[in-house]
Amino acid sequence: MPTELGGIVTELMADNFTDIVDIAFTAGMEEKLDDVEQDGTDWKKVIREFYGPFEKDLEQADKNIEHVKLPEKVSDVICEKCGANMVHKMGRFGEFLACPNYPECKNTKPIVQELSVPCPKCGGVVVMKRSKKGNSFYGCANYPECDFVSWDKPLEEKCETCGAYMVEAKYKWGKPFKKCSNPECATNQKKKTDAKS
Numbered sequence: 001m002p003t004e005l006g007g008i009v010t011e012l013m014a015d016n017f018t019d020i021v022d023i024a025f026t027a028g029m030e031e032k033l034d035d036v037e038q039d040g041t042d043w044k045k046v047i048r049e050f051y052g053p054f055e056k057d058l059e060q061a062d063k064n065i066e067h068v069k070l071p072e073k074v075s076d077v078i079c080e081k082c083g084a085n086m087v088h089k090m091g092r093f094g095e096f097l098a099c100p101n102y103p104e105c106k107n108t109k110p111i112v113q114e115l116s117v118p119c120p121k122c123g124g125v126v127v128m129k130r131s132k133k134g135n136s137f138y139g140c141a142n143y144p145e146c147d148f149v150s151w152d153k154p155l156e157e158k159c160e161t162c163g164a165y166m167v168e169a170k171y172k173w174g175k176p177f178k179k180c181s182n183p184e185c186a187t188n189q190k191k192k193t194d195a196k197s
């Protein structure tokens with residue numbers, strides 16, 4: 001799905017660089033470059049023909065295009081420090097919520113995603129969070145009353161061997177797989193000895 005920024009950039013390109021977003025023009029350019037390769041056409045002439053008008057477009061765009069400010073997506077999460085509705089921002093690890101009254105108020109919050117699976121410890125809501133390093137983990141929304149926390153996504157399914165909840169585990173690369181959340185469980189012990197032999 002195209003992002004809002006992508007849409008804005010495309011629009012700016014179409015308005016200010018009519019040539020380079022024109023398919024007939026870019027196809028013609030490709031042909032001319034093929035001629036350079038195959039027929040030994042003078043590349044400097046080809047580039048000069050392109051760059052002359054392009055340079056003018058660039059100058060024009062530099063004058064016409066104002067600094068683009070993305071409209072802020074306002075959330076229904078209230079900043080507990082100043083009472084403002086927090087807004088969505090893009091950070092290094094994806095979207096997060098920030099107080100619109102920055103820099104007076106520096107409050108930020110991660111965006112929490114709720115799982116449909118109930119908390120294995122208290123039956124409450126499990127949310128996906130991100131650690132400071134950007135890794136996702138799962139925790140109970142009733143924290144600190146409930147201390148359920150897991151790197152692996154909890155599943156509703158229960159282990160046939162020990163009855164503990166199952167998780168969707170993942171190696172750094174590769175497909176997710178199901179395993180028992182209980183490290184003492186025989187199913188996990190077996191895998192460990194398998195790996196050793």
Ligand SMILES: [Zn+2]
Pocket residue numbers: 079080081082083084099100101105106107
């Ligand atoms: Zn605030």
Ligand SMILES: [Zn+2]
Pocket residue numbers: 119120121122123124125140141142146147148
């Ligand atoms: Zn819980």
Ligand SMILES: [Zn+2]
Pocket residue numbers: 159160161162163164180181182185186187
């Ligand atoms: Zn088990």
